Amino acid sequence: EAGVAQSPRYKIIEKRQSVAFWCNPISGHATLYWYQQILGQGPKLLIQFQNNGVVDDSQLPKDRFSAERLKGVDSTLKIQPAKLEDSAVYLCASSLGLEREAFFGQGTRLTVV
Amino acid sequence: GDSVTQMEGPVTLSEEAFLTINCTYTATGYPSPFWYVQYPGEGLQLLLKATKADDKGSNKGFEATYRKETTSFHLEKGSVQVSDSAVYFCALGDSGYALNFGKGTSLLVTP
Numbered sequence: 413e414a415g416v417a418q419s420p421r422y423k424i425i426e427k428r429q430s431v432a433f434w435c436n437p438i439s440g441h442a443t444l445y446w447y448q449q450i451l452g453q454g455p456k457l458l459i460q461f462q463n464n465g466v467v468d469d470s471q472l473p474k475d476r477f478s479a480e481r482l483k484g485v486d487s488t489l490k491i492q493p494a495k496l497e498d499s500a501v502y503l504c505a506s507s508l509g510l511e512r513e514a515f516f517g518q519g520t521r522l523t524v525v
Numbered sequence: 526g527d528s529v530t531q532m533e534g535p536v537t538l539s540e541e542a543f544l545t546i547n548c549t550y551t552a553t554g555y556p557s558p559f560w561y562v563q564y565p566g567e568g569l570q571l572l573l574k575a576t577k578a579d580d581k582g583s584n585k586g587f588e589a590t591y592r593k594e595t596t597s598f599h600l601e602k603g604s605v606q607v608s609d610s611a612v613y614f615c616a617l618g619d620s621g622y623a624l625n626f627g628k629g630t631s632l633l634v635t636p
Contacts, residue, residue, distance in 0.1 A: 416568075445623050454529075454614050454626030455569070468623060503569065513559075514624060516569040 414438065416517035418504050424523045430492035433520045437485070437506030443467075445514060446479055446489050447503040455503055461487065462509075494524045527552040531615045531627035538605055538634050546600040546630045548589075548615035556619040558591055558598035563612045563629070572600075572613070605634045 417436040425431050437444050442463050447455035458477065460467040463484035472479070476495070481487040491498055501521050505514040532547040550558065560572040560582070573582030575591035575598065582589050587602045600613060612631045616624040 447623075452628070454616075454628045455624075456626070457623040460623045505569075513571060513574065513618075515571075516561075518568040 416504055416506055416515055418502075418517035418520055420520055421518065422521050422523075424525060425494055427496055427524050428493040430490065431494055431522065432488050432490045433502050433504075433522075435487045435489070435504030435517060437487070437504070438515055440508065441506035441515075442484070442509050443507045443514075444481055444487050445503075445505040445507075446487070447505065449501040449503055449519070451500070458489070458502075491522075494522075496524050498522060499524045527556060527617050527619055527625045529615050529617050529625055529627040531613075531630055533628070534612075534631035536630060536632045538632070540607055540634055540636055541604045542634075544600070544602040544605045544609075544632070546613055546615075546632070547597070548599055548627060549595070549597045550615075550617050551596065552617060552619060554619050556617045558589070559616040559618060559624065560587070560589055560598070560600050561614045561616055561626075563614065565611070569614065605632070607634045607636055610634045 444461045446458040449455040458472045459469040459479045461481045479489045501519040503519045505516045507514045529550045559574045561569045562572045573584040575582045578593040580591045589600045612629045614629045615627040
């Protein structure tokens with residue numbers, strides 16, 4: 413079974429630029445999560461989708477971050493404009509439903525300079 | 526809201542030593558605890574989980590028992606190997622919402 417796919421693996425941008433990350437969840441998984449993992453910390457939830465609807469985006473900085481999950485499959489996370497403090501690994505995860513076991517992708521490491 | 530506290534690292538052990546990584550939490554509702562592991566250069570992987578009080582999760586020689594009375598889910602392994610070197614995250618799931626992670630504990634096992 414293929415895992416959660418994310419791209420790109422690495423991205424370096426200058427502050428105030430924009431960037432987008434892509435995630436393809438495990439086939440059949442209705443729930444999709446985006447997490448932000450700052451160096452030395454645990455992952456922090458940014459947004460949770462159930463199919464193509466948002467379940468929780470309370471910790472998403474909506475002035476600069478946006479995410480969508482069209483057709484309830486793939487998802488993109490965008491940052492515009494980026495700040496230095498956005499440097500982190502962005503993790504995508506999926507699960508069969510509103511359950512607790514999530515499967516994670518390898519993440520996208522973003523460096524903002 | 527829910528919170529997870531795990532012991533700070535790094536933890537350095539010799540091969541075959543006994544490992545304990547403490548994890549405690551505060552939560553409303555009926556949470557389920559998890560341990561995830563992140564090996565160098567890899568993504569987060571589920572190590573083990575528990576779904577009800579006094580459940581013992583186990584995998585790859587690791588064990589953790591869900592203690593509701595002490596709100597704890599400590600990770601243990603009787604004899605660690607060099608290949609166990611990784612970062613270990615305690616996490617809490619509650620009523621279908623996303624996992625809430627601790628800060629992680631880095632483990633280095635030396636030969």
